[in-house]
Amino acid sequence: MSFTFRGGIHPKEQKQYTENVPINYLTPAEKAEMVFPLLQHLGSPCQPIVGAGQKVLLGEKIGDSDAYISSPIHSSISGTVKDIRPHMTAMGTIVNSIIIENDGELLEHETIKPKDYNELTREEIISIIREKGIVGLGGAGFPAHVKLSPPAGKEIDTVIINGSECEPYLTTDNRVMIEEADRLVIGVQIILKVLKNARAVIAIEDNKPEAIEALKKACGNIAGIDVAACKTKYPQGAEKQLIWAITKREVPSGGLPADAGCVVNNIDTVIAIHRAFIRGRPLMRKVVTLSGGAIRNPGNYKVRLGTKVNDLVELAGGFKANPVKVVVGGPLMGTAIFDINVPIVKTTSGVLFLTEKEAYIPPEQNCIRCGKCVERCPMGLVPTELNTDVLRENSELFVKHNGLECIECGSCSYICPAKRRLSQAIRTTRRVELAKLKNKG
Ligand code: SF4
Ligand code: SF4
Numbered sequence: 001m002s003f004t005f006r007g008g009i010h011p012k013e014q015k016q017y018t019e020n021v022p023i024n025y026l027t028p029a030e031k032a033e034m035v036f037p038l039l040q041h042l043g044s045p046c047q048p049i050v051g052a053g054q055k056v057l058l059g060e061k062i063g064d065s066d067a068y069i070s071s072p073i074h075s076s077i078s079g080t081v082k083d084i085r086p087h088m089t090a091m092g093t094i095v096n097s098i099i100i101e102n103d104g105e106l107l108e109h110e111t112i113k114p115k116d117y118n119e120l121t122r123e124e125i126i127s128i129i130r131e132k133g134i135v136g137l138g139g140a141g142f143p144a145h146v147k148l149s150p151p152a153g154k155e156i157d158t159v160i161i162n163g164s165e166c167e168p169y170l171t172t173d174n175r176v177m178i179e180e181a182d183r184l185v186i187g188v189q190i191i192l193k194v195l196k197n198a199r200a201v202i203a204i205e206d207n208k209p210e211a212i213e214a215l216k217k218a219c220g221n222i223a224g225i226d227v228a229a230c231k232t233k234y235p236q237g238a239e240k241q242l243i244w245a246i247t248k249r250e251v252p253s254g255g256l257p258a259d260a261g262c263v264v265n266n267i268d269t270v271i272a273i274h275r276a277f278i279r280g281r282p283l284m285r286k287v288v289t290l291s292g293g294a295i296r297n298p299g300n301y302k303v304r305l306g307t308k309v310n311d312l313v314e315l316a317g318g319f320k321a322n323p324v325k326v327v328v329g330g331p332l333m334g335t336a337i338f339d340i341n342v343p344i345v346k347t348t349s350g351v352l353f354l355t356e357k358e359a360y361i362p363p364e365q366n367c368i369r370c371g372k373c374v375e376r377c378p379m380g381l382v383p384t385e386l387n388t389d390v391l392r393e394n395s396e397l398f399v400k401h402n403g404l405e406c407i408e409c410g411s412c413s414y415i416c417p418a419k420r421r422l423s424q425a426i427r428t429t430r431r432v433e434l435a436k437l438k439n440k441g
Helices: 122-131 172-179 181-194 209-219 239-247 267-278 309-315 372-376 383-391 395-400 411-415 422-440
Strands: 024-026 033-037 061-064 079-088 094-102 158-163 199-205 225-230 262-266 285-291 299-304 325-328 335-337 350-354
Touching: 033 079, 061 094, 122 181, 122 267, 158 172, 158 181, 158 239, 158 267, 172 181, 172 209, 172 267, 172 285, 181 199, 181 209, 181 225, 181 267, 199 209, 199 239, 209 225, 225 239, 239 262, 262 267, 285 309, 309 350, 372 383, 372 411, 383 395, 383 422, 395 422, 411 422
Parallel strands: 024 299, 158 199, 158 262, 199 225, 285 350
Antiparallel strands: 033 094, 079 094, 285 299, 325 335, 325 350
16 A cells, blocks of 8 residues: 655655764753743743742743643753743744753752653543643644544544555654654554544654654564555655645545544654653753754754743754754744744754755746646645735635645755745645634634
């Protein structure tokens, strides 16, 4: 069976810089300023529950919210709260943040205690996942406790563990699957204890043979967990495309994976769930790929949330060339940032430091009506038509032409021989229209 989807592209992978580099730890220096934005997830922001001057411990909860769709924030170091103020994040947004000075001692909070998931009820497991601040670490940061509590009447029969990692340059999931395969399988078993009627499929692109082998070995003969080797094609890791590839089911327009009987979890999210129970730790660390031609030691680094990108660069050995562009995430769906004095947050999967040659985008030319953008759009949209709607400022037509269905994958811009900035234009208008809908309630 071929696990793939319609459309998509084959960008240059650029994973050779880091795919064989084992995960390394980068520990923030004593007195380093750590920044914890109070919104690192999809949903309501947290409120601070500590104040300036207060001492905090590693793993201590420092922000929380009463809202159901939200997720608490924990300190990843021990130290002293210096301030609570708006700060720029690695996602390019300004968010109220708790600033903590690291005391370098890594003194642990009393709440760090392992829990035997075999002795817990489904509700207790979900409650711990919430309390430990676990969110989808693949991009959107959807709170994991919400994902694992499908609405009444939505039966989940398939849990997909997303090991596609289809974005160029990024290699953290690949390394985690190779190095932490056994932990990953325990994390999957915890999820299956919550979603009792489901089977799990660990979906990995077939350009990661070592990870496929490691997971097949770790799964052994465990019933209800399979490994699927998916065709290497971007955006294989996008939720709707992955669900289609594995189950041949479509997520309805405006719907959720649960509408197709599925829950999709990222590799690092499953590892975070493992750590929450087996080691009692809240979400405090993240594996990130630091790559691109400008960084001296590209690699996969386990870093403490709140560490600033400029500190990470220094800890990783600095630059060997001037980065003309810094991208948080992959080059196709990531966000370019202009200031590296920003913290790593729960959803940061990588930071790319690109040289002039890597960042070069040829000038835009007139559309030659080749149809390639239409052929490659994984959502079956007509990007050139949507771009015309944007240029004519006709948002009504944009919505009518299903512009809100765009998953912002960037495939249309990548494939366009005229280098039209299709996805960039579509993304901006889509976000404006979605915000209008949200405000309407
Ligand atoms: S229109 Fe949207 S979904 Fe389609 S290729 Fe472009 S960015 Fe991707
Ligand atoms: S790929 Fe580019 S040139 Fe071809 S139809 Fe689409 S917008 Fe026009």
